[in-house]
Amino acid sequence: MLVWLCRVPGTMRRVSGRVGGSPFSSFLLAALLLLLLHRCRTADSLQQTSEGALTVVRNTAEGDQEATVDDVGELEVVQPSELWQTLKPGQAVPAGSHVRLNMQTGEREVRLGEEQLKYWTQEHREEAAGSSFSPDELKRAMRKIKEDLTPASTDPDTQDSVASKYRPLEELKRDMAQLDLLVETDVQIMRRLLEQLNSSSTTEQRLSILLELEYLVHQVDNAQALCSMGGLQLILEGLNSSDTRLQESSAFVLGSALASNPAVQVRAVESGALQTLLTTLANARPFLVKKKVLFAVASLLRHFPYAQRHFLSHGGLQILSELFRADGSGMLRSRIVTMLYDxxxxxxxxxxxxxxxxxxxxxxxxxxxxxxxxxxxxxxxxxxxxxxxxxxxxxxxxxxxxxxxxxxxxxxxxxxxxxxxxxxxxxxxxxxxxxxxxxxxxxxxxxxxxxxxxxxxxxxxxxxxxxxxxx
Incomplete structure (x- = not known):
């Protein structure tokens, strides 16, 4: 390795190169020496005039440029980019820029330094170049994206540090299995609620259970599962309760389970639900109870001619006509007429x-x-x-x-x-x-x-x- 030092005004330039033992290498060495002597002489002559001086300036926060060496006249500062560009005599470059001597053309070239390239953005490129992306720039950007998407370093230490941030798959499977044990299906929830309803002694608890059941039986499968678990009979028992709040809530659950559910409609008729509902309507009950019972009757009769025939044979129209005449507020009349129209x-x-x-x-x-x-x-x-x-x-x-x-x-x-x-x-x-x-x-x-x-x-x-x- 041979190193030559050439003093340029205000700087010390070092030219280095490795020379082998071949004749061709000797020829290159001679040419390099001649070119170096020429550049050093040119630098000596330029020391007397400021036109050829290479000046480094510092970028300040306010955008002003301060020369680091003495110079004469106003400096023209070149804003480098990530590409090499030729420096003209009398031009200055910002601090941190990378300057080289092109051995083929003998011209000085400048580009951004390594640290500057790291933070080079599209916004800076547009400010410096004032033009759109070139095809070469797009290719380099695509290569950079591919590099960013490649897996991390294969260094074992790096891989261990990354792996430590995530839990093993087997551990996640065990945790999920434990969570599944804690999750109740709708059927399990209804079975638990029915057990509580059967054993509950307070009215408030039973009302709360009926409210949860009403939410669940809107699903067709849940309503059918309720019947298979014997829940329909418990709901009908609630209709016969002496507490009007339980009657209202039970009728609400029954109507929701019957709505657009032929399987539940059949089970309800077989369980004597129609007779229970008509009896509740015929007896003296508060308005809210009759409103919910009427909702259950309409859900049971809709698109079910077998139930409609039994409704007529059990005096259903007569019960509705009495209810229609007794409804002074008119709030039940609209529901009754709608049911007949349907x-x-x-x-x-x-x-x-x-x-x-x-x-x-x-x-x-x-x-x-x-x-x-x-x-x-x-x-x-x-x-x-x-x-x-x-x-x-x-x-x-x-x-x-x-x-x-x-x-x-x-x-x-x-x-x-x-x-x-x-x-x-x-x-x-x-x-x-x-x-x-x-x-x-x-x-x-x-x-x-x-x-x-x-x-x-x-x-x-x-x-x-x-x-x-x-x-």
């Missing part, structure tokens, strides 16, 4: 539907619905004059439900409708009222034309009333 509508829809090719039970359902003589019972029980009373409500929802029920009951109640003067007057008054509301609805361009639908219901019912009776 029963009539689903039977009509079933009779109008065509039999699917892959549904052998369709004929059986038609046969069961044919055994439900609901409309004849409505006429006999006086519902043709009871339902129009709901039109006297001051709220829109009960009126809408009454109009829909009157339309589906029209085939058997049309004669009584035409002879009911109060019904005709109510329809005329409601027609004028809702016509104005519908026009206001159209002016503001409401998406849901609720009042327009009510006007259409009234018009359809008035058309039926004006049509002459056919023999």
């Amino acid at each position: 029963m009539i509508s689903e039977k009509e829809l079933m009779s109008q539907a065509s039999a699917p090719d892959e549904d052998p039970s369709h004929e059986e359902r038609l046969r069961q619905y044919s055994e439900v003589s609901l409309q004849g019972e409505l006429l006999e029980q006086g519902w043709c004059s009871l339902v129009p009373q709901l039109l006297q409500s001051t709220e829109h929802d009960p009126r809408e439900k009454a109009l829909r029920a009157l339309l589906v009951m029209a085939p058997v109640c049309l004669d009584q409708y035409r002879s009911d003067g109060s019904l005709l007057d109510s329809l005329l008054a409601l027609r004028l009222q809702y016509q104005d509301m519908a026009q206001s609805e159209m002016l503001v361009r409401e998406e849901n034309s609720y009042f327009t639908e009510i006007v259409e219901l009234i018009d359809a019912l008035q058309v039926k009333l004006k049509r002459p009776e056919r023999s």
Whole structure:
């Protein structure tokens, strides 16, 4: 290794190189010596003039540049980048920059130092270069990303330090297994709740248990599991309790379990739930109890013609008519009329539907619905004059439900409708009222034309009333 020192104004430059023993190496050595002597002479001549001086400046926080050597005139400071760029005579570079002598061109070149390159960002590159990425820069960036994504060092010490931050997989599996032992499924929770319900002695505890059960039985599988565990019988016992709060909560749980769950509906009818519910409605009970019991009855009868037939044979319509007449507040009337409307509508829809090719039970359902003589019972029980009373409500929802029920009951109640003067007057008054509301609805361009639908219901019912009776 041969080292030559050449003094440049204000600095000491060192040129080093390794020379072998071949003739070609000797030739390179001679050329290098000649070039070095030339550069040193040039440096001596430049010492007398400041145009060729290489000056290092320090970047300050305020952006000012302070020269570290004496110089004449104003300095032009070059902002280096990560690429080598040629230095012109009289230019200065910031401290920490990497300066080299290009042995092929004999020119000085500068780029960012190693520490500066480490913190070089896109923002700095844009400020210094003022241009977008070149293809070479993009390639280097992609290589850098791949390097960052490669696994960490293969040094055993480094790997041990990384591994110490994470728990072994086997240990995690053991912990998860222990957690699984602490997790209760819905079935396990219901079994525990039913045991507590059966052994609980205080009303408050039983109310709390029933509240949790009501939340769980909304799931179809949970409601079916409740029946298989004997929970249905415990709920029915709650309906027969002397405490009205237990009656209300038990009816709420039963209604939630019955809703859209044919398997539970069948089990409930087999367990005598329908008779228990009708008995509760017929006896003197607070309003909240009857409200929940009515919810359970509607859930049991919906889309279940077998239960509807038993409902009629056990005097269900008579119990509902008494409840309708006794409801002075009108809060139960809307629920009763809605239940009757649902029963009539689903039977009509079933009779109008065509039999699917892959549904052998369709004929059986038609046969069961044919055994439900609901409309004849409505006429006999006086519902043709009871339902129009709901039109006297001051709220829109009960009126809408009454109009829909009157339309589906029209085939058997049309004669009584035409002879009911109060019904005709109510329809005329409601027609004028809702016509104005519908026009206001159209002016503001409401998406849901609720009042327009009510006007259409009234018009359809008035058309039926004006049509002459056919023999």
